[in-house]
Amino acid sequence: MITLVLIELQKMFKKWRTYIGIIAIGLLTIIVQLVLYFTGKNFVDAQMRGMEQSFVIVGNLLNGYFIARLILTLLIIHIPFLVVLVGGDLLAGEATAGTYRMILTRPVSRLQVITSKFIAGMLYVIILLAWLAFLSLGVSLIVFGSGPLLSIGSGIVIFAENDILWRFLGAYAFAALSMTTVMFISIVFSSLVENAIGPIVSTMAIIIIFLIVSAIPVDFLQNIKPYLFTTHMSQWNNFFNDEVNYKEIYNSSWILLVHIVGLYAITTYIFIKKDILS
Amino acid sequence: MNSEQVIEVRGLTKKFGNLIAVNNLDLNVYRGDVFGFLGPNGAGKSTTIRMLLSLIKPTSGEMKIFGRSISKDRKEIFSKIGAIVEKPDFYLYLSAYKNLEILGKLSGTDISTKKLMSMLELVGLDKRYKSKVKTFSHGMKQRLGIAQALLHDPELIILDEPTTGLDPQGMKEIRDLIIYLSREKGKTIFLSSHILHEVELISTRMIIINRGTTQVEGTVDELLKTDKIKVTFEIDKIEDALRLVNESSWQNNFKSTSKNEINFELTKNEIAELNKYLIEKGFSVSAIIPVRSLEDFFLKITDGGAK
Ligand SMILES: Nc1ncnc2c1ncn2[C@@H]1O[C@H](COP(=O)(O)OP(=O)(O)OP(=O)(O)O)[C@@H](O)[C@H]1O
Ligand SMILES: [Mg+2]
Numbered sequence: 001m002i003t004l005v006l007i008e009l010q011k012m013f014k015k016w017r018t019y020i021g022i023i024a025i026g027l028l029t030i031i032v033q034l035v036l037y038f039t040g041k042n043f044v045d046a047q048m049r050g051m052e053q054s055f056v057i058v059g060n061l062l063n064g065y066f067i068a069r070l071i072l073t074l075l076i077i078h079i080p081f082l083v084v085l086v087g088g089d090l091l092a093g094e095a096t097a098g099t100y101r102m103i104l105t106r107p108v109s110r111l112q113v114i115t116s117k118f119i120a121g122m123l124y125v126i127i128l129l130a131w132l133a134f135l136s137l138g139v140s141l142i143v144f145g146s147g148p149l150l151s152i153g154s155g156i157v158i159f160a161e162n163d164i165l166w167r168f169l170g171a172y173a174f175a176a177l178s179m180t181t182v183m184f185i186s187i188v189f190s191s192l193v194e195n196a197i198g199p200i201v202s203t204m205a206i207i208i209i210f211l212i213v214s215a216i217p218v219d220f221l222q223n224i225k226p227y228l229f230t231t232h233m234s235q236w237n238n239f240f241n242d243e244v245n246y247k248e249i250y251n252s253s254w255i256l257l258v259h260i261v262g263l264y265a266i267t268t269y270i271f272i273k274k275d276i277l278s
Numbered sequence: 279m280n281s282e283q284v285i286e287v288r289g290l291t292k293k294f295g296n297l298i299a300v301n302n303l304d305l306n307v308y309r310g311d312v313f314g315f316l317g318p319n320g321a322g323k324s325t326t327i328r329m330l331l332s333l334i335k336p337t338s339g340e341m342k343i344f345g346r347s348i349s350k351d352r353k354e355i356f357s358k359i360g361a362i363v364e365k366p367d368f369y370l371y372l373s374a375y376k377n378l379e380i381l382g383k384l385s386g387t388d389i390s391t392k393k394l395m396s397m398l399e400l401v402g403l404d405k406r407y408k409s410k411v412k413t414f415s416h417g418m419k420q421r422l423g424i425a426q427a428l429l430h431d432p433e434l435i436i437l438d439e440p441t442t443g444l445d446p447q448g449m450k451e452i453r454d455l456i457i458y459l460s461r462e463k464g465k466t467i468f469l470s471s472h473i474l475h476e477v478e479l480i481s482t483r484m485i486i487i488n489r490g491t492t493q494v495e496g497t498v499d500e501l502l503k504t505d506k507i508k509v510t511f512e513i514d515k516i517e518d519a520l521r522l523v524n525e526s527s528w529q530n531n532f533k534s535t536s537k538n539e540i541n542f543e544l545t546k547n548e549i550a551e552l553n554k555y556l557i558e559k560g561f562s563v564s565a566i567i568p569v570r571s572l573e574d575f576f577l578k579i580t581d582g583g584a585k
Contacts (some may be wrong), residue, residue: 007380014371098367102426105331105363106384107356275334 004112008120017089021082021128025075029135032071033143036062044150064141065149065164069240071136076175076236079128080182080207086124087186088199090117091271095194095278104276114191114271118264121187125179133172151240170239174249177256178233182207184263191267194278229259282309283345284434284466285330290339292325292490299325301490303339307468307483312460314477314484314498315470316576322490323470324364327438330468331361343434357386360432362440366423370412374403374422377411378429385430397425400455416443424452428459435459436468441476449476456480474576486576494572501572506543508533508574511556512565513540519561528552 012018036043040062091114094100103113149159149167159167185206189199210230213221225231232252238245285307292300300322307313317323328334330341332348341348343355368377375394382389398404401421411419420443427435437456441449457480459465471477477484478498485495494501513519516538523532523540531548533541544552549566556563 003383007383010376010380011369011372014369014376097369098365099369101333101363101367102381103384104333105356105359105361106381107353107386108384109352273335276328277334 001112001116004108004116005119005123008116009123012086012090012120012124015089015093017085018124020085021079022131024078024082025128025132026135028075028078029071029132029139032074032136033067033140036067036070037143040067040144060145060147061150062144063147063149064137064144065147065161065168067140067144068133068137068168069149069151071132071140072171072175072236075132075136079132079175079179081204082128083125083179083183084186084200084203087121087183088190088203089196090121090187091190092193092196092199093190096196098278100276100278110272111268114268118184118187118267121183122180125183126176129172129176129179133168137168155242157240157242167239167244170244170249171236174236174239174253177253177260178236181229181233181256181259181263184260184267188263188267191271191274229256232256283307284309284311284343285313285468286340286342286345287326287330288340290326290329290341291337292322292329292334293337299490300329300336303487303490303492305485307466309466310460310464311483312456312467312469312481314481315468315487316472316474316477316484317470317487318472321472321487323472323487324438325490326487327361327363327436327468327470330436331359331363333363353386357430358433359436360427360430360434361436361438362423362427363436363438365416365442366419366426368411368419368422368426371410373408373410374398374414375407377422378426381426382429387430389429394429397429400428401425402451417445417448420444421448424455432465434466434468438470439472440469441471441473453480474573494575506545507549508569509542509544509549510565510567510569511540511542511552511563512538512567513556514538514562514564516540519556522556522559522561526555528555 186203214225235252287305290303
């Protein structure tokens with residue numbers, strides 16, 4: 001099984017599309033960092049306008065944490081695009097290439113093959129997020145230094161330096177869960193067709209439609225909102241509240257987890273029964 | 279010869295909607311056979327092979343390989359099979375070497391660099407081992423296909439039209455390789471083809487299918503070698519020759535005539551005798567063209583199959 005996953009990763013990292021996400025995240029992060037490096041003081045001042053009187057702020061607010069938080073907010077909505085680019089191709093790519101015939105006539109079960117694909121997909125999500133964390137948090141801390149985190153959400157909160165890192169860990173862990181859900185949706189579509197374009201477009205369409213639906217202030221739509229996985233994907237924000245609402249986080253985590261397991265089970269069932277005609 | 283049955287298929291049927299691609303097919307392949315699986319385009323060869331390798335599910339029928347059911351003992355069976363199904367496809371963005379390495383690992387054996395290179399050498403691709411498969415010609419992919427089928431030293435080798443797209447030299451190399459694998463290595467080979475001549479050259483037993491059903495089955499010797507052969511004699515003074523034939527015992531072998539040709543049905547020995555007889559009587563025979571009845575038959579169904 002480990003061999004199979006390693007093979008999947010090898011194949012993945014020999015494909016160009018795999019690097020699109022990595023390069024995109026790299027570029028965007030660096031751009032944000034550069035902009036803030038030169039104009040950051042104004043930016044923070046603007047955020048703080050009118051507050052100076054009520055707070056006495058000790059320390060540097062334009063620090064690595066602040067930048068990491070900002071980049072996370074800016075990029076997290078775009079990461080699904082990068083994830084499905086790889087996920088949509090994971091199975092359909094084998095069909096397009098005709099390589100199913102080569103791998104499924106070897107002494108490995110279809111269950112193993114599909115499972116290794118899912119694991120590889122999950123690892124890609126983790127790699128992508130780790131890369132984002134490394135650049136946006138790691139590099140920013142080195143360049144901009146540490147300090148208390150100014151967090152602008154429902155209100156303005158300032159977290160002390162020793163009260164921050166775990167919030168990022170939580171947020172990233174939760175993001176991994178959300179993005180894995182997105183990844184798995186694209187793999188489901190990918191198992192049904194012989195071309196990667198369809199799954200990529202369909203997955204994005206679902207996410208966009210769900211997001212639009214939940215934004216429309218109609219009673220009926222607001223009532224189904226809690227049942228849409230996209231609603232739960234933004235739960236990572238919760239870690240940057242003064243009072244982290246663990247109940248909501250658990251609840252959303254469960255819902256996403258059920259999605260993940262369900263998507264895996266359905267795809268596996270279909271894939272094991274399917275006639276390989278490519 | 280050992281008579282252990284390697285492939286046993288009973289009543290195999292596959293329907294695609296209304297189309298019956300394979301219809302109630304029986305197959306018996308024994309250890310050591312080079313089994314020719316002949317049929318025109320669309321006869322159902324690849325569909326049968328896909329079912330044998332459990333890529334697709336039969337609509338009905340029973341299959342056993344090495345005496346076992348594929349659904350139960352999949353891993354053990356597949357570790358002893360090497361196969362090409364339809365045209366050989368690889369990861370185009372990986373090198374020939376990397377493709378083989380991956381497929382080797384999937385076969386459950388970590389194959390040494392030396393072994394991989396010797397496989398590539400066997401099919402004449404050792405100089406291009408670093409090249410991405412994307413840059414390969416169809417024939418080169420076909421060769422790589424052979425290499426991946428032999429990688430894990432399988433007992434049963436299933437080849438779906440392995441010589442399509444190869445140049446004459448390449449075809450001969452593959453034929454020689456198959457003969458070598460069968461005779462020297464004792465492999466069992468299941469070879470699908472639409473070329474009678476190819477099967478005749480290397481197979482021990484064969485079956486001809488068309489529209490998914492068996493047309494002819496037997497050993498190649500039975501079917502081809504001891505067969506009465508249709509022979510065309512090209513001859514001068516055709517009218518005199520015809521008269522002579524009709525007055526002799528050769529009239530029993532006479533079939534038809536046209537222009538400067540007379541067609542007979544003869545065994546191999548009789549061809550030589552008749553030739554001698556005609557020359558002694560002062561005729562000059564400019565050509566003797568054999569047309570085997572099986573070939574005739576195959577051409578007929580090939581015609582039908584192309585429709
Ligand atoms: N996926 C499919 N859907 C519908 N019909 C199919 C499918 N695959 C094959 N067929 C049909 O099944 C029949 C047998 O096809 P198959 O590919 O097995 O022929 P073949 O003997 O391998 O021919 P060839 O010599 O051209 O490779 C054909 O009539 C073909 O149209
Ligand atoms: Mg075919």
